[in-house]
Amino acid sequence: MEDHVTPRRVVIVGGGFAGLFAARALHRAPVAVTLIDRRAHHLFQPLLYQCAAGILSEGQIAQPLRAVLRRHANVRCLLADATDVDVTGRAVHAQRPEGSSIVVPYDDLIVAVGMRQSYFGHDEFAAHAPGMKTLDDALEIRRRIYRAFEMAESATDAGDRRHWLTFALVGGGPTGVELAGQIREIAANTLDREFRTIDPREVRVLLFEGSDKVLAPFGDRLARRAARPLDDLGVELHLGTRVTDLNDQGLTVKDRDGAAVRHRARTVLWTAGVEAPPIAAVLARTTGAQQDRAGRIAVEADLTLPGHPEIRVVGDMMSLNRLPGLAEVAMQSGAYAGRAVRHAVEGRTKKPKPFKYVDLGSAAYISRGRAVVKAGPLHLSGFTGWLTWLFIHIAFLTGFRSRLGAVLSWSIVFASGARRERAFTLPGAGPVGRRHAVTAAPREP
């Protein structure tokens, strides 16, 4: 059946860890790979909070996909938003940034789109509480954090000032914990000598978590150990709480006893949950694959969809053995899918071994000199954890150049508290925005 003149067409949707590792696993394979992403860059997601916190620049955590894959001559990168999959006709439908659509046929499809922020049915929260999944999110959070200190400084009464100095974070996973630590560190070590009216150390950071502990995936012992430095930092933990209402003035939570409590905060950030993007529903509908509650697609042991050996789902959106949504799972499943396609092309007939995730461990940064790391039997916290965190992140940052810059930025922030990337823009303040905004109406923050 196969035409040996036209190479087999492999389409990878998504250029995150899973998609990138799938493409890399196909290096020099006789296939024509098209990597579709609605952004032109690969994002080093685990350090996104450092971009939000003003330590790293966009370029230090986001590298152009086509630069990363420069030496992969069989990969073509396509900047487009995959909106639909024609399972029968074997083609991905995508929309280019200016709105025109494009159809990309495939012989093998690897879906690696990841998950997006979930507001648990309250999408209206999104406008008031940005999530932490994209570069846009990080820049928005950076803007809100540093703007809040500016607003507090020029506040005319004490209540207003306290309101701006209160930060509420929803979600006690690694990202929420890391952001909470960062805000306290910004206040204590970066801004401490810069303000005249406020003492930035007066900031309050409230962390809301639905379960009974932060960093639950790290296990009981590390979760308890992480709570202590958070407490030392002055982060106020609100465990067992569920957000019922949220606006730009604060949020209302229900605690375990069902009592509703209102917390005033001018900055609310959301890292609480994830959900599958719409393409998951498309796949489920057209292939009959099952979705879990968050919309993840259930895959076979070889990561294919039932009855569709030509479609593989990898990374965060894959549902298999309750594997967590970690970078490491994404990398390993992506590489597995790429290898499987390579083996098929090479004509290996042996049935592939099922995908098996090798847990290399996970790490979360709490504050300067403090991190928790879990790697097999190894449970590290405090300074040892932090050194391990540092080593892992330097080793895994894609590309020598970003690594060098990141190490430089880290040395500076660890030594002096100074953050190099604090610049933020205010939408509508530019000359174009001003021209269009003729009246002096209050702007949306």
Next chain:
Amino acid sequence: MEDHVTPRRVVIVGGGFAGLFAARALHRAPVAVTLIDRRAHHLFQPLLYQCAAGILSEGQIAQPLRAVLRRHANVRCLLADATDVDVTGRAVHAQRPEGSSIVVPYDDLIVAVGMRQSYFGHDEFAAHAPGMKTLDDALEIRRRIYRAFEMAESATDAGDRRHWLTFALVGGGPTGVELAGQIREIAANTLDREFRTIDPREVRVLLFEGSDKVLAPFGDRLARRAARPLDDLGVELHLGTRVTDLNDQGLTVKDRDGAAVRHRARTVLWTAGVEAPPIAAVLARTTGAQQDRAGRIAVEADLTLPGHPEIRVVGDMMSLNRLPGLAEVAMQSGAYAGRAVRHAVEGRTKKPKPFKYVDLGSAAYISRGRAVVKAGPLHLSGFTGWLTWLFIHIAFLTGFRSRLGAVLSWSIVFASGARRERAFTLPGAGPVGRRHAVTAAPREP
């Protein structure tokens, strides 16, 4: 009259070179300075094009004003948009980012707001052809440049491809020339091995200038010398042209003979002119000061307004002896105004000497290894000019940390062509944007 218990209140509007140097000149003076800016950062404007071109990050060219002025205990920074001046009541009216207004009384006012991009009465051009005055502008231009290459790569016909690979720049001043050089360098040295369908070196860069030469302020000889490397780079110069129409498909220009010519280009950038922001008209109306054609305020020899010794206008928006809108003029006039206030506070009764601009020279970067520099009798171009440019910019970049990072970024781009800050975001592609955009309608680019 003066109350020696309350220090004299000095309000500086604008934290560019002029405002910053005015604040610095008041170091340790017994005054209470309020520096009002609608952005929280000081922007190193001469390198803004390098941020647009993906060489430098925002943090490398924009530093928080309150970080720069950390040791100036008498300066308070206020993030607000100065909208009005009450000359009689001696107070500045400003709007904070969330829309509330604030009134700041002054004894001395230093207006250092600078100029904004002018579209010569065609404000509707702004949406299609971003200018180059703010960080937002630079990020928008970065997005458009790199997105254009991505769009060309996925174009389905040759005409569309050429259309995306054509860049039109309006304005042949330093910024226009620098951007033109950057786009050709990005194509030839950065992206040359990254694309599969297009050859990025096929890009056309058209530079439109109303007068009969580029870089006119550098004088005839250097302007001629600058034209040659631009030509070598493949930049197509269209001198003596005036833009009469412009949209996202290209522009129409009238040449010297009055003939209208249409040029197709998917990316149009605008660096052609400047105009005073609205606060200039407010000042002119209430003080009777004269404005020149671009809206600059005519000042006395000591930079005060006629009949208003308590108001000084400095920097780009000051009209005095046809001084050019250069960083150096802004620094010197700002420092002069700061010193004048200091002398008055210190009780010096001698009439101050008129402001005298000392021309330390100017420089424009054309491409790797090529720049023009004019400093008094010194007219440098080519590699010597470039070395001088490098030295000047390393010496003047505010702050040791940005300098170190910039030198690192420059070393990399000069040696390998790699640009560290190419990441760009696409508005509306984030999960929030997606949720709000229910239909798959074509997005505004």
